[in-house]
Amino acid sequence: MTIEVVLLGTGSPVPDRDRAGAATLVRAGGHTLLLDAGRGVCMRLAAAGVLPVMLDAVLLTHLHSDHICDLNDVLTTQWVMSAAPTPLRIFGPSRTAEVVAGMHAMLRPDVEFRLAHHADLTWEPQTEVVEVTTGTVLDDDGVRVVAAATDHRPVEPTLAYRVECDGRSVVLAGDTVPCAGLDELCRGADVYVQTVLRDDLVRQVAMPRFQDTIDYHSTVAQAAQTAARGGVRTLVLTHQVPTPAPGSAEEWIALAREHFDGEIVFGDDLVSISV
Numbered sequence: 001m002t003i004e005v006v007l008l009g010t011g012s013p014v015p016d017r018d019r020a021g022a023a024t025l026v027r028a029g030g031h032t033l034l035l036d037a038g039r040g041v042c043m044r045l046a047a048a049g050v051l052p053v054m055l056d057a058v059l060l061t062h063l064h065s066d067h068i069c070d071l072n073d074v075l076t077t078q079w080v081m082s083a084a085p086t087p088l089r090i091f092g093p094s095r096t097a098e099v100v101a102g103m104h105a106m107l108r109p110d111v112e113f114r115l116a117h118h119a120d121l122t123w124e125p126q127t128e129v130v131e132v133t134t135g136t137v138l139d140d141d142g143v144r145v146v147a148a149a150t151d152h153r154p155v156e157p158t159l160a161y162r163v164e165c166d167g168r169s170v171v172l173a174g175d176t177v178p179c180a181g182l183d184e185l186c187r188g189a190d191v192y193v194q195t196v197l198r199d200d201l202v203r204q205v206a207m208p209r210f211q212d213t214i215d216y217h218s219t220v221a222q223a224a225q226t227a228a229r230g231g232v233r234t235l236v237l238t239h240q241v242p243t244p245a246p247g248s249a250e251e252w253i254a255l256a257r258e259h260f261d262g263e264i265v266f267g268d269d270l271v272s273i274s275v
């Protein structure tokens with residue numbers, strides 16, 4: 001049984017015509033999992049052949065807006081396309097329930113309009129939020145999801161997830177610098193997906209707010225070092241900051257290659273990796 005990872009959105013907070021916001025799809029042993037729900041997530045899910053009603057769970061790495069800004073679209077679309085009341089399961093760090101409650105509040109007028117209009121839609125959007133810390137989050141039909149704490153301070157807490165199925169494993173990290181929790185999760189993994197930043201390029205941009213991003217993301221070199229320490233097979237670079245210039249993939253890969261001998265995948269939207 002393979003695990004398939006599809007990069008739904010590889011973009012950063014800066015809007016880009018070719019890169020949706022942070023989101024990754026994982027198909028493992030009949031389970032369909034969505035990691036983060038950034039800008040354009042439902043369009044990219046559709047492109048990958050998945051509708052929100054087909055999701056078994058949403059996993060959130062952290063509550064930065066670029067990772068959750070279209071979660072309300074996942075929720076609404078799941079609701080209006082559902083044949084029966086089905087809670088959307090959302091796993092995330094502490095305060096996820098607060099964010100989801102706010103989303104329900106924001107959607108209130110829409111919910112009232114649709115309930116008034118559709119006789120066969122008699123239930124409201126439903127969510128089942130589980131705030132997780134570390135350890136096993138899900139263990140279902142041979143698919144196990146394990147969470148670990150990462151370091152994206154002052155954003156706290158933040159999580160990375162490891163999905164295991166049939167002896168294969170994939171690690172999905174959000175924004176983080178290298179840390180013990182991530183190292184632990186990556187040990188012996190087949191695939192490690194990491195959001196990355198090029199500090200050499202960001203340092204050239206004289207904007208304090210942009211410079212601030214350097215201290216809480218993994219650089220390409222750091223992601224490669226984490227991959228090497230963990231002995232992973234494949235390193236996947238996603239959520240690249242700054243937005244990569246067209247044709248620059250090889251440059252990004254070369255920076256990682258200095259520290260990691262395994263396979264390196266430069267992420268574009270809808271690139272898929274199977275193990």
Ligand SMILES: [Zn+2]
Nearest residue numbers: 022064066175
């Ligand atoms: Zn981010």
Ligand SMILES: [Zn+2]
Nearest residue numbers: 062064152175
């Ligand atoms: Zn972030």
